[in-house]
Amino acid sequence: MEHRIEELVTLKTIAETLNRSNELMPTLNTVLEKLLELTGLKAGWIFLSDGIGQYELAADAGLPPALEMEDKRHMRCGTCWCLDRFWENRLDKAVNILNCKRLEDAVTHRRGDTGGITHHATVPLTAGEKRLGVLNVAAPGKKHFHQDELALLQSVAFQIGSAIERARLYAAEQRRAELFAKLGEFSRDLGASAPEAPIPACALALMGKYFPWPFAAILRKSGTGFVISAVHAGGETFFPGTLIEPDALPWLKACITRRRRVEAAGAEIAGLTDHPRLRGKLPPLQAALAVPLQTAAWPAGALVVGTDLPVGFRPADGEVLEAIAEHLDAAVESAQLEEQCRELARLDERNRLARDLHDSVCQMLFSLSMTAKGAEQQLHGGDADAALAAVREMQSLSREALKEMRALIMQLRPAGLETGLVTALSEYGRKLGLKVSSRLIGVRELPRQAEEALWRIGQEALNNVSKHAQTDAASVELELGDRAAVLRISDSGVGMRPRPVDRHEASLGLFTMRERAMALGGELKIASDGRKGTLVEAAIPLPEGKEGPR
Structure with missing residues (x-):
């Protein structure tokens, strides 16, 4: 009865420890120390594995000096009998391992004191059908674990396996939230990028800025092969135009032809980084993820990212990459509509x-x-x-x-813009016979398209002053802010009657002014009063950037 109570106390203590945090590694170390304390064992370690031949030392406690040396190098590399059995699906319950290969090797190669430990018990860590890794525990001189001890270890392993899965789900949701938060920033910056900048280059550069993938590229089908149209890696974006034979990337062909997300790993992705400008700038890629591009600009294209993490990609990576591809498609279509x-x-x-x-x-x-x-x-x-x-x-x-x-x-x-928009408009107004007063607020570079649009709008507004305001005085003011350029043309003439801005009812000049502003994501406002004249205000959004001299 007393032994049974001790087991229940052990399980209760382990459960309470596991429920205190969702941080996986610190929790596993704490639980392992608590387990050794409650059972009287002296050493333990946990290996987590995501596939055959892949594992990490997730937690350890009480390791003998022979296994601690060189920052536990011999616990992080090589293989052992317990992991071999786990990968071969021959480990489905807590068992006695006759002896420990790592300790045996330590004795053979005289790596240090093994603390009298020669054997350990091994317990598989599982969560439902998922196989997560193994738990090993040992004590000096202990070569055999009784069935009740193995049963207790098995119960603890079930708790640890559930906690691992819970922590991984929590981490996955955190990663998903972080990636989608970055997606919002990516989308904002892509929309605010300079209209004349190539959209693929902007998108790939922003992916390098916001997302944890060291490699990103746009590929398109060309004949029977594929062309790498643009690449961002090592902090730079370039356009290699490299042709890749179809047999080198069969997974990419599946992505483009079947219009679905595809992941590849190992030798399948070697052709992606075989370019002189990438040599020495990238860590070895472990996996690649591709999603199709749907826009008419890339009727047979794909967006591809690579990772150097051994675990490859998580589901959230694929979801976010698909969303990025949709944003890229939308940006291209929007640019085409703006051009129209x-x-x-x-x-x-x-x-x-x-x-x-x-x-x-x-x-x-x-x-x-x-x-x-x-x-x-x-x-x-x-x-x-x-x-x-x-x-x-x-x-x-x-x-x-x-x-x-x-x-x-x-x-x-549009001659004269080399002297600045305000100077050019003032000179234009004087050629129309107007006395123009001007004012410039702020200093920064104007994108070419924004400057030309404001130039045309200002011309039309000054023409209207010359023809209709019954005054020879006008004011030109340009305000350059962090996010927008605002041009104001005003006069103190007779004003104008309210007019609609619909294409069919408005004057062609007013409608053209409004369309010029809207084509760049801006707006046009006209305020007119018979006693105070007319104010035309055009606001054009600007990409974020440092201010500087014109």
Whole structure:
């Protein structure tokens, strides 16, 4: 009865110890020490194994000096009889091991004192159908464990196995949460990347920044083989264009043709890193994970990452990689849509210029032609005063036509931007006959597309001031912040009546301004008051970056 109570106390103590923490390694060491204390044994160690030939020393207590030497090197390498039996599925319950191979080798090679330990008991660690590793315990001079001792060890092993599985599930959920948190940052930065930067290069560089995979690449099918389109490894992104024969990567072919996630390991992944720029920059990859790319830009492509961890990839890695591929596909499609929007904006711009040419320059030239014909008739009739008045009218019309043509040419060619957006807009306004006051807030580089969009918006706004505001004064203000560039064009003229911004109802100029801003993820606001004039405000988001001189 007393022996039974001791067993129950042991099991209760072990259970309480295991339930105190989800940190696997510290818990296993604490439990092992507690087990030795309660059973009177002197030494113990736990091996965890994820596959044949793979194991790690997860916990140990009371090891003799022969096994402690060289930072326990002889406990971390090589094999032994208990692990061999475990991998061969011949270890399904607690057993006596006749002798310990590691201790036997220590004696043979005179590695130090074995503390009188020659034998140990071995217990498999399991959780349901999962085989996790082995628990070994020993004591000096003890060569045999009784059945009741083995039964107690087996009960403790069941508890340890359940705790290991619980801790691994907890760690897996933690890793999943961390990876998906990083995915949010990745998505934000990918969306904010410079529009002119190649999306594959941005995506791979950001993967290197946020995720724990030392190798990432985009591959596409080319003929019967595969081409490595882009790679990020060793802190750099490059475009090798290396052609790989299909037989070298059969798992990649399965990923692309079957449109599913595939993992590969060992010799199957050797061809991925066979490039001069990668030599010496990567640890040996243990496994690769590939997911298909669905976008039209890569109709037969895959996103591949590699890891140097012996355990390979966890389920969370695959889930996050699939989400990254979806974000990459969406970014490419978004870029294509933005380019289509820009093309539509260019077409609208051509239509607007054609309309302006017809409404202004063509009408002036027609008036000039009619006035010239009238002057000719008056000269033939001898009316010199009328002919002189007609010539003066012709001069006025030609000056107006020249002014209009210059304004339209300036809109076609964004000259002057090399001196800065504010300076260029101020000069443009002066050419329209406006007195322009300007102000620049903040200093940083503007991406080319953002600068050109704000230039076009500013031109249209100043044109509207010149034509409709009934004032010769305008203000240009550019505010460069960390996340956005805001251009404000204002005047104190007569204002304008509220107008919709729908394509079918708004003026073409206002609609084009709005589309230019929206094509880059920005917005356009127009505030107008008959007593205070009009304010046009365009805000364009900017990628995060350090401020610097223009």
